Amino acid sequence: MSEAEELKKRLFNEKKNGWEIASEEEKNNIFEYANGYIKFLNKGKTEREIVQNSIEIAKQNGFKNIEETETLKQGDKVYFVNREKAVYLAIIGSEKLENGLNIIGAHADSPRLDLKPNPLYEDNGLAYFKTHYYGGIKKYQWTTIPLSIHGVIVKTNGEKVNICIGEDEADPIFTITDLLPHLAQDQMEKKLKNGIDGEDLNLLIGSIPYGNEETKVAEKVKLNILNLLNMKYGITEVDFLSSEIEIVPAFKARTMGLDQSMIAAYGQDDKICCYASLTALMNIQNPTRTAVCMIVDKEEIGSMGNTGMESHMFDTFISELLNKTNENKPNMLDKVFTKSKMLSADVDAGFDPIYANVSEKNNASYLGNGICMNKYTGARGKSGASDANAEFVAEIRKILENNNIRYQISELGKVDVGGGGTIAYILADKGMDVIDCGVPVLSMHAPYEVTSKLDLYSAFKTYKAFYQI
Ligand code: MN
Ligand code: MN
Numbered sequence: 001m002s003e004a005e006e007l008k009k010r011l012f013n014e015k016k017n018g019w020e021i022a023s024e025e026e027k028n029n030i031f032e033y034a035n036g037y038i039k040f041l042n043k044g045k046t047e048r049e050i051v052q053n054s055i056e057i058a059k060q061n062g063f064k065n066i067e068e069t070e071t072l073k074q075g076d077k078v079y080f081v082n083r084e085k086a087v088y089l090a091i092i093g094s095e096k097l098e099n100g101l102n103i104i105g106a107h108a109d110s111p112r113l114d115l116k117p118n119p120l121y122e123d124n125g126l127a128y129f130k131t132h133y134y135g136g137i138k139k140y141q142w143t144t145i146p147l148s149i150h151g152v153i154v155k156t157n158g159e160k161v162n163i164c165i166g167e168d169e170a171d172p173i174f175t176i177t178d179l180l181p182h183l184a185q186d187q188m189e190k191k192l193k194n195g196i197d198g199e200d201l202n203l204l205i206g207s208i209p210y211g212n213e214e215t216k217v218a219e220k221v222k223l224n225i226l227n228l229l230n231m232k233y234g235i236t237e238v239d240f241l242s243s244e245i246e247i248v249p250a251f252k253a254r255t256m257g258l259d260q261s262m263i264a265a266y267g268q269d270d271k272i273c274c275y276a277s278l279t280a281l282m283n284i285q286n287p288t289r290t291a292v293c294m295i296v297d298k299e300e301i302g303s304m305g306n307t308g309m310e311s312h313m314f315d316t317f318i319s320e321l322l323n324k325t326n327e328n329k330p331n332m333l334d335k336v337f338t339k340s341k342m343l344s345a346d347v348d349a350g351f352d353p354i355y356a357n358v359s360e361k362n363n364a365s366y367l368g369n370g371i372c373m374n375k376y377t378g379a380r381g382k383s384g385a386s387d388a389n390a391e392f393v394a395e396i397r398k399i400l401e402n403n404n405i406r407y408q409i410s411e412l413g414k415v416d417v418g419g420g421g422t423i424a425y426i427l428a429d430k431g432m433d434v435i436d437c438g439v440p441v442l443s444m445h446a447p448y449e450v451t452s453k454l455d456l457y458s459a460f461k462t463y464k465a466f467y468q469i
Helices: 003-011 024-043 047-060 185-189 220-233 237-242 268-282 313-324 332-338 353-358 390-402 424-429 453-467
Strands: 077-082 086-091 101-107 112-123 126-134 147-154 160-165 202-206 243-249 254-256 262-265 290-296 341-344 371-374 407-410 433-438 449-452
Touching: 024 047, 024 254, 024 262, 024 268, 024 453, 047 077, 047 086, 047 147, 047 268, 047 290, 077 313, 086 268, 086 313, 101 268, 101 453, 112 220, 112 237, 126 220, 126 243, 147 237, 202 220, 237 243, 262 453, 268 290, 268 433, 268 449, 268 453, 290 313, 313 332, 341 390, 341 424, 341 453, 371 390, 371 453, 390 407, 390 433, 390 453, 424 433, 433 453, 449 453
Parallel strands: 101 290, 101 341, 341 433, 371 407
Antiparallel strands: 077 086, 086 290, 112 126, 112 243, 126 202, 147 160, 147 243, 254 262, 262 449, 371 433
């Protein structure tokens, strides 16, 4: 090596493809870990399903419901479920909580179509569900794909009916129709964002009228659908008023690519970080600082409400940890927060060569290059950003470098092209040090998103190392 080459090697921050430097053993670990993730995705597509499956995994690993414990001591593992849509988990560390917590937070909700409160109608012999989209979607992507129906209907007597239709091979699926190209002349002239109206995202669910031609009632197709629902679930139309039903892609999560390096699936934003942070917590023993994992709801629509990160439910959980470890005293919660460190585990826009012009190559995150940190998010002059302090970034870098984990630090797109946000600012607001730290995704928010298995495993290793500082 020439002197200049050596100097360059020493001074440049060279971007390396993670696959090129992964050992055979590491590659095996990556593929095996990804298989578990694919199974996790195929068992849960909604926040309620993810929360339920996460609790099951936690229980298998010795976690107990915090409401069933009177006191907590070092090494104890507990979880708290917030209205079936969010879960907070903790392993009590050897240090006092007073010294701060190591927290990783991800979100289980993903963009989708929710049913309206009065969803069912019939039009010209076809029955439909009306929807209201949830989160940032490109509406045209949600037509002409197989869709499934997930959710709950709660009756006034308190009975809760769980619904999941379209995942089992024996189930029917559903779809939203689009116009044939032959008659789409006007539609094709529209701007892409106006090509499909929100009010036209109506799910086609039936076409057989009730009875026969002698049956003299109006809306026979709707009646037939309600009759089927009544026989199967014991519900009537009014019960939709107290339901939460989500329409999600019926696609299975699959290995992708001839080299099997990637994963294609619905809802990887942010179920990929849910899985990585949850399994990281399951794989540590006796942490020094108390380790907390949270899987929250409503991130895609602003984190509001009592299951979103803005809610004080999380503070209540930490107060309960303080009460049950006998550490609580006035102002203790605030003190704990100011000494806590947090990774806001959320996905980042991966660099897409087909749409290279929205990224700035030096500050984009690349599939296969490992865990990705966003020092800040926001848009237009960093507006609305939670900007991680350089001191904290250095601390995280040290953990990653000491553990030989490949990482990249990027921005979400070119300056003034767009932007985004996560839950990071909410925790930073409580006084914690926070940085966004997740996995690059292609086609983010589309019905089928793409990630790299290497980056997924890199996230798992990062989160595990973070819990152990
Ligand atoms: Mn996200
Ligand atoms: Mn998102």
